[in-house]
Amino acid sequence: MLAMRSLPDPPAPAAALPPALPPAGTTVGETGEFELLALLTPRLPQGPDVVVGPGDDAAQVRASAGGLLVATDVLVDGRHFRRDWASAVDIGHRAAAQSLSDINAMGGRATAVTVGLATPADVEVAWLVDLSDGIASECASVGASVVGGDLTRSEVLTVSVTALGTLDGPGVAAGLRSGARPGDVVALCGRQGWASAGLAVLSRGFRSPRAVVEAYRRPDVPYGAGAEALEAGATALIDVSDGLVADLGHVARASGVRIDLSSAALTVDEPLRAVGAAVGVDPLSFVLGGGDDHPLAATFPPQTELPARWSVVGTVSDGGLEGAPGGPEVTVDGAAYQGAPGFRHF
């Protein structure tokens, strides 16, 4: 951090206790905007980098010398989450994790978050408070403050989270998708396929195995692993939000290389095998095609000593894509992958 003696000291945390919740069952439509904000705002984490927190026209956060990272993700009810499949707290965790993971995937540390929330009138205030608490809790787990946002009405519950982050250490360059080179190894950090297996279970009307259902509801993001990867010399870095093959395809295209995954090197954890057997699907498809877990994938020069949480799952070779447009940029055991192409927003 820069020394910034000219700035005022950060404000103390929003002192007073939050107001009591309204009676159970009270809806957003029965409650005023300012009343809702008065309920939600005192519950939001405010760290030492916050100069001006929620409640003014904009928030002010201390800046760092390493440059500023920013990422926005939008989650839409019925498309990215279902209120009957996950609690409000879980949905809040997931909404925050999605943007915080993007900062992780640049090798950064998240510092602050804003939340744009559009909500139907019939949503209960208690549900909204839980959603906000989930966002706050996920942010607090990485030391990020929730510094502001917007609250409005809509027919469709929509949560837009913008995460700000910083690259610690002077001269650190962000981990991009475009730096993979032939000869590099591909490595993965964090569980992968669990959320997809959980979704397969939920969409068939079941609620177990519990471990994968909970993984779908609330991702376990390997925060800090991006910075570890940069320090170890990663050449490209991305988070796996749409599917391992799909997201490594972004790296391959941005870097002009081909990537081959080794199925033997990919971990297919026991709960995934159980779900695969139960629903009649190759459990490797959860690992190759599933999204929403937010592990990190990176490429490293060969012979790099990987950080403890990382393991090699594939190799990078010469792209030579010019001559073969449309050919598979990502293969599995040398062959095109025929499974799900990953989550598509359109």
Added chain:
Amino acid sequence: MLAMRSLPDPPAPAAALPPALPPAGTTVGETGEFELLALLTPRLPQGPDVVVGPGDDAAQVRASAGGLLVATDVLVDGRHFRRDWASAVDIGHRAAAQSLSDINAMGGRATAVTVGLATPADVEVAWLVDLSDGIASECASVGASVVGGDLTRSEVLTVSVTALGTLDGPGVAAGLRSGARPGDVVALCGRQGWASAGLAVLSRGFRSPRAVVEAYRRPDVPYGAGAEALEAGATALIDVSDGLVADLGHVARASGVRIDLSSAALTVDEPLRAVGAAVGVDPLSFVLGGGDDHPLAATFPPQTELPARWSVVGTVSDGGLEGAPGGPEVTVDGAAYQGAPGFRHF
């Protein structure tokens, strides 16, 4: 700006020409997410402060020593705009202006913007491109880059804009709502009431006077006026987005003061008088209660020489609110204002 020799030079603007638009009438639902992003992204402005622009997990922007400002606003179709009342370009301008104005209202300069866009399948691609162009154009007008965002599907068109900004000059403190002191004058910069008069016209099925309709469609924000106000010694600063009385109420409550507006000092421009006469409304109500124009209001110590664009419209007196909760914090010519309380989001 900090000298940051350790950072790479900014990338050249996204070189290639944008791809050609699909045939007229093609909808978002007939088009892939990546195809849409390929259409929209090359059209976005990328200034010299952008280190990593759109297309990676997060964007990277150079940070400044003055600390970072951030504001998020959400606009919902049918609530904050109507597609039959304004063009896509106008709606884009307005969506960007709303967040850029928040940076102005802290005394800052906007540097970068992210956009979270949720769109129904039946929206035409050409409409979406126009919306994006409107956002880009408003941002470019203040030198802000559009560095990223998210694009997804929803039943309700929703535009969430996060603006990042900086306070130029070391040691500059942001202009808050809480600094007004008894004896200060209240001043206004920028036109006020025009958008509200335009809305009154449109909601009655008319399209003229054209000047106010256009003001509703696309605000004319006095960018830079916030920094001017800080330099002149402003004690409190806010943008008028919900209504002059309503927003000055925020200043009065945050500062613990009362504010009295002078109707004789408020400008009621000719088009507002015309609309007032046509619809049978006191045109001063547009000025006192109308939102969406985004002028700035500020308080200054008495005898301050105001910057050229600013004019005095009222005075600040001792709050003494403890003894009279619920009493009017903002009066007009010494009396409570009985008009519209301003736009409510709930």
